[in-house]
Amino acid sequence: MAVDYYAVLKLTRNANQEDVKKAYKRLAMKWHPDKNPVDHKEAEAKFKQVCEAYDVLSDPQKRQIYDVYGEEGLNDEVEFDVAPPPPRRSEPDDIFNEFFEDRNSWQRAFKKTCNGGGSGRSQKSGGGKMVAAVESKLACSLEDLYKGARRKMRISRTVPDNFGKSKTIEETLKIDIKPGWKKGTKITFPEKGNQEPGSSAADLIFVVDEKPHDVFKRDGNDLVVDHKLTLLEALTGTFVNLTTLDGRVLPIPVRNIINPGYEEVIPNEGMPISKDPTKKGNLRIKFDVVFPSKLSAQQRSDLRRVLGEVDN
Known part of the structure; x- marks a missing residue:
């Protein structure tokens, strides 16, 4: 039967990290086996659940997996198209240094009852050797990061055969x-890297790298574009037709007088926000006013007359 870690810590799903810590401290002290000599077995079971719940909900990566896939996701019982990042394992020292003065007693209980948490992936080989993860860049266009995309990556790796010899x-x-x-x-693929005899395979990690774009620059969740205007357009207004990253054409009216440093801001036309792709950042148009290189005497006179009338 699946365990509801939020219910174990008596929390709602929108609880923040401070709420998680406070709940863990309160319940761990309540159910510590040394404080419950009469109902020792029940206390051990409760204490173990509290430790496991804290181990998951205090780790943003584990918590995200748990919220989407439940306990099965943490136990690798769900098939992912893309494997989630390997969750961090909570270490007893980290927990007890933070919460409790009698650290040795609490560490012994944690190790005995909870066995260090139980939900994370170990990066140690059978002989205890740490296996370093292998990172590779994943070059993505701004269009890919705007609309989403699927990549198929062909990899070659070496692993030991049945006789301990390396094969590709x-x-x-x-x-x-x-x-x-x-x-x-x-994006982490556990144990998809090279493997040496007597050790586990290394994790393979792809790190997103953003390619430069010809038109747009990214600033957080905003998209920024530079646009040149003539002096006449800057003073009298114009329309800017801008093609978005998903191929739409935005006719943007510019009615204000364009001063140095002025930006036109179009809400909800920036980059999707990864936590909620239904929302987007802003599109910001930075204007560069192109002044004429020369003016005739008549043009100078006309400008003095018109602008002088405006000033008056």
């Missing part, structure tokens, strides 16, 4: 690029 195998990995992902986003 090829595999195709699928990566679903989500709208709104930013440079530096990591």
Whole structure:
């Protein structure tokens, strides 16, 4: 039967990290086996659930997986198109240094009862050797990061055969690029790297890298575009027809007088926000006014007359 970790800590799903810490401290003290010598077995079971709940809900990556896929996702019982990042395992020292003065007693209980948490992936090989993850860049266009895309990555890696000799195998990995992902986003495929005899295979991590775009620049969730205007357009107004990253043409009226540093801001036409792709940042148009290189005497006279009348 699946465990509701929010119910274990008596929290709602919108609880923040401070709420999680406070709930854990209160319930861990309540159910510590040393404080319950009469109902020792019940206390051990409750204490273990509290530890496991804290281990999941205090880790943003684990919590995200749990919220979407439940306990099955944490136990690798769900098939992912793209494997989620490996969750961080909570260490007893981190927890007890923060919460409790009698750290040794609480550490012993945590290790004995909870066995360190139980939901994370270990990066250690059978012999205890740490296996370093392998990172590769995943170059993405701004259009990919705006609309989303699927990539198929052909990889070759070495693994030991039945006799302990290295052999090369090829595999195709699928990566679903989500709208709104930013440079530096990591997509982890556990144990899809090279493997040496007597050790686990390394994790393979793809790190999103954003290609420069010819028109747009990204600023967080905003898109920024530079647009040149003549002096006449800057003073009298104009229309800017801008083609978006998904192919739409936006006719943008510019009615204000364009001063140096002026930006036209179009709400909800920037990059999708990855946590909620139904929302977007802003589109910001930065104007560069192009002044004429020379004016005739008549033009100078006309400008003095018109602008002088405006000033008056």
